[in-house]
Amino acid sequence: MSETISTPAKPLSTRPMQIRQVDTCGTTLRVAIWPGKSKRTPLLLFNGIGASLELLAPFADALGDIETIAFDVPGTGESSLPPIPYRMWMLSMLASRVLTILGYDRIDALGVSWGGAIAQQFALQNPRRCRRLVLAATSQGFLMLPGKLSVLAKFFTPRRFNDPVFRRAVAGEIYGGKARRHPALIREFRKTSRLGYLMQQFAIIGWTSVPWLPLLRQPTLIMAGDDDPVIPLANARLMTKLIRNSRLHVFNDGHLFLLSDAAEAGRVVRDFLNLKQAA
Structure with missing residues (x-):
């Protein structure tokens, strides 16, 4: 196990940040760290399927002085392909290894979309290490209430990452909310590996958190858009009922509210993480 530190040639964020390998x-993972106040609990971000950490930069900027960590999962962004296919529980273990190497003990975790599944798994496997949990535009896995088949079909391949013309054409249909009027909101998407994308799809096949969500101990914030064609709002409502110590915040937006309403999403998350509670 080892790590190296580098400075990005082009700034990815308005906050000071470090890129580490x-x-x-x-596997070799690219990790981003946005330093914050040492007395605050750091926040670990889990990204959506196919997405590299650049996509999270606007939201990380909105978090202010909260130390924030994100990494490209194996086979995405600038992380190398894994030696074997993986499952969600394996990614949770990998995240724990990364945190240990970087010297982090207790953290908060936030997962968006596909990354919300890893965040749930991480919270289950690390009840003491994970203090609080934030779930954004995500679901409880294959037992979810699905979006329209015409929308989900466009997630079977990484074409929306690799073909900008196609991405702009379908943005409103598949992401809803502000993307219907402003498809350029997703211009920061980077090309992604077809094999890496396939591995991410394999990781979540058959996965569901429904049987064990009531076992989660962490105070949990669930955030969802009221116009999300990918993951309908009903899924967030169900998770709120299943997780005992949880609350729901609904945005007047679609699947990408962490980007399109980053300032407000950052405020909501900061307020939740700052709540005083013995945990």
Whole structure:
């Protein structure tokens, strides 16, 4: 296990940040760290399927002085392909290894969309290490109430990442909310590996958190858009009922509210993480 530190040639964020390369579990991971106040609990971000950490920069900027960590999962962004296919529980273990290498003990976790599944798994496997949990535009897995088949079909391949013309054409249909009027909101998407994308799809096949969501101990904030064609709002309402210590915040937006309404999303998350509670 090892890590190296580098400075990005072009700033990805308005906040000071570091890019690190961490070698563990047979793969090299690109990790971003936005330093914050040492007395505050750091926040670990889990990204959506196919997305590299650049996509999270506007939201990380909105978090202010909260130390924030994000990494490209194996096979996405600038992280290398893994030696073997992986499952969600394996990604949770990988995240723990990364945190240990970087010297982090207790953290808060936030997962968006596909990354919300990892965040739920991480919270289950790390009840003491994970203090609070934030779930954004995500669901409880294959037992979810699905979006329209015409929308989900466009997630079977990484074409929306690799073909900007196609992305602009379908943005409103698949992301809803402000993307219907402003498809350029997703211009920061980077090309992604077809094999890496396939591995991410494999990781979540058959996965569901429904049986064990009531076991989660962490105070949980669930955020959802009221116009999300990918993951309908009913899924967030169900998770709120299943997780005992949870609350729901609904945005007047679609699947990408962390980008299109980053300032407000950052405020909501900061307020939740700052709540005083013995945990």
